[in-house]
Amino acid sequence: MPYLTKSSKAIHLANRIYRRLHHPNHHHYRLGLPYSALIHHNFCSNSRKKDENNAIDLSQYPTDKIRNFSIIAHVDHGKSTIADRLLELTGTIKRGHGVAQYLDKLQVERERGITVKAQTATMFYDYNKKESNTNYLLNLIDTPGHVDFSYEVSRSLAACQGALLVVDAAQGVQAQTVANFYLAFESNLTIIPVINKIDQPTADPDRVKEQLKSMFDLDPSDVLLTSAKTGQGLEHVLPAVIERIPPPPGKRDSNLRMFLLDSYYDEYKGVICHVAIVDGCLRKGEKISSVATGQSYEVLDVGIMHPELRSTGYLLTGQVGYVVSGMRSTKEARVGDTLFHTRTTVEPLPGFKPAKHMVFSGLYPADGSDFEALSHAIERLTCNDASVSVARESSTALGLGFRCGFLGLLHMDVFHQRLEQEHGTHIISTVPTVPYIFEYSDGSKVEVQNPGAFTSDPKIRVVASWEPTVLATIIIPSEYVGVVINLCSERRGEQLEYSFIDSQRAFMKYRLPLREIVVDFYNELKSITSGYASFDYEDSEYVASDVVKLDILLNGQPVDAMATIVHKLKAQRVGRELVDKLKKFIDRQMFEITIQAAIGSKVIARETISAMRKNVLAKCYGGDVTRKKKLLEKQKEGKKRMKRVGSVDIPQEAFHAILKVS
CATH class of the missing domain: 3.30.70.240 (Alpha-Beta Plaits)
Structure with missing residues (x-):
C-alpha cells in the first residue's frame, strides 16, 4: 500500500466505512465519489436550498409597515431581557437556544450585567394573523443605560421614532430613568411606558404609575405591565409599538441619504457600518460618498441584522441595516455622517451631539518593553469604540504611553477591563483628571x-x-x-x-x-x-x-504622572493623603527617600522613608570615639551620593491607591 498523508488516510478510511455501510449499486458509489466529497456535496446543496427558501424580500415593507424603536431604562431594570423576549416572540432567535442578554455580546457586558455597545436587530412580526398584508418590519435598537454611555444612547435614538421607557415595578423611577426620558423627549420620540418585573414580591405597579404621572406627565392608562422573566404581558408590547409609534419619514423616490449610526472593524469583512436609510434606496455594487470625508466607496455587501449579519443585496427607505464598503479604518466612518450616491447632490442630515470627553487618564504598559503591544491593543479597541480619544505622551516616571479621553469613570473602567481581557495587556493608569x-x-x-x-x-x-x-x-x-x-x-x-x-x-x-x-x-x-x-x-x-496644580516630588524630583489639579481649599488635605499613601507603598532603599506634595515652590506636606543602614560600628569594640564618627560620616557621604544617582521605583499599587484619594 502506498504511503498516505494524514488527510489522505482520513479519506481512505471514510471510503472504507462508506463501502461497508452502503450497497455497492448505490449511484454515488458507482460514480466513485469519496465519502468526504459526498458529504460536502450534500451539505452545500442543502444550505443553498435553505438560503433560497429563507430569502428576505424587503420590498414587501414600505415605510408605513416599518417601525424603528429603542428600549431605554435605568441600569438593571430588565431592558436587555425584554429585548431577548421580543426577539423570541418574533421568531428571530429560538426560545431557550440563545444566550441570556443576546444583544450584550461583549464579555465585560455579561460580567457586569450592563450594556456598553448599542446593538440592532431586525424583526418580522405579523400584527394580525387573521388579515392579509399585516406583516411589519421592526428594528429594535438596544441601548446602554449608564450615564457614561449616553453618547451611545443619543446615537441610537437618532434612528428611531419611538422608545419603550422601561421602569422596575419595585424600584420605580430612578435617576437614569429621568435622564433617558428627557433625552428621548428632546429627540421628539413617541414614548411608551413599560413597568417591568411585576412578578416580584415587592412590585407596586400603582405606585410606579403615579411616579410616571408626577415626574413625566405620562397617562397611567398608557402604561404596559410586563414581566420579561415569566413572559407576562409581553404580547401587548409589539402591538403598542405598531399602533403608537409613527413610521419613519422619508421619500423612496428621492436621492439616497443614509445616516451612519455606528461602525466596527471585522477581521474578514473590514469596516462594517450600521446605517439608517432616510431617503432613497441602496443596492449592492453602487458607489456611495461621504459628506464628512468626501471619499467614495463601492458597496460590497448590504443587508440587515437578523440578528446576525444577513445579506439582502439592498436596503429601502426607513430600513436599518449594515453596509460593507471597503473602508480601511473606522476613522473613515464618522458617526453621524451622511452617506449618499456618488455624483448626486443632497442636503446633509443633522447629526447629533458628538462625544464629549470629560475624564482623561494616562495609560502606560506595566513593563516598558510592552509599549508596542499596548499600542496595537488600543488601536484595535478604538476601532470599535469611537468615543475614546487617544494621543501619545511620555512620562519621566513611566516612559512612553497614551493620554486617553473618556466619557466618564465607568467608561474608563470598562475600557481598561477590555484591554486586559480581550488583548491580554497589563497597564498602569494615572489619576483621572478633568479638563480645566x-x-x-x-x-x-x-x-x-x-x-x-x-x-x-x-x-x-x-x-x-x-x-x-x-x-x-x-x-x-x-x-x-x-x-x-x-x-x-x-x-x-x-x-x-x-x-x-x-x-x-x-x-x-x-x-x-x-x-x-x-x-x-x-x-x-x-x-x-x-x-x-x-x-x-x-x-x-x-x-x-480657584484651582492649583499639586505636584508630588520624590527626592526633589517631580513625578509628572502623579500631578493633579485640585481646589485651593482642599490642596492641604489632598497633599497630606497622597504622601501618606505613597509612604505605605514605596519600598525602602539603601538611601533616604523624601516624599513631598508642593504647590509651585511651596511644600505643603512631607513624609520621609528612612534608608536601610548597615551597622558599620559592629566591629568597633571600644576605642577612640573619633574612629566611630569617621565611619558614620563616611557612610553618610555614601548615602548622599546614592540619593543623587539612585532611582525610586513606584509600584503599580501606588497608582491604584492614589485613585482613591478625592
Missing part, C-alpha cells in the same frame, strides 16, 4: 487635560481658571436626605432643586464640580445610603474656580 481652562495675564487661554504637562510660565501668571461642572440628579429614600446634603456640601455642590416623588423618596438636583465626582463620589453615596441611592449626571457649563 486657565487664563494668563497676557489674555491667552489654554485648556489643560494633563496636569503633568501644565507648567506655569514665570513671565506670565495665571489670572483666572474655570472648571467643568455637572447637573447631578439624585433619588434617595427620604431618611437619607441629611447625609446626602452633607456629602454634596463637602464636594462643593450647589443645590438647585429638592422635592419629594412620593411619601418615601426624595428627588434632589445639584450642580457639582466634575472633579469632585469623578473618583469616588458614587461609591460614597451608595455607602451612606445603604445602596439605595440612584445617581445620574449630565454635563453643564464651566464655572470660575
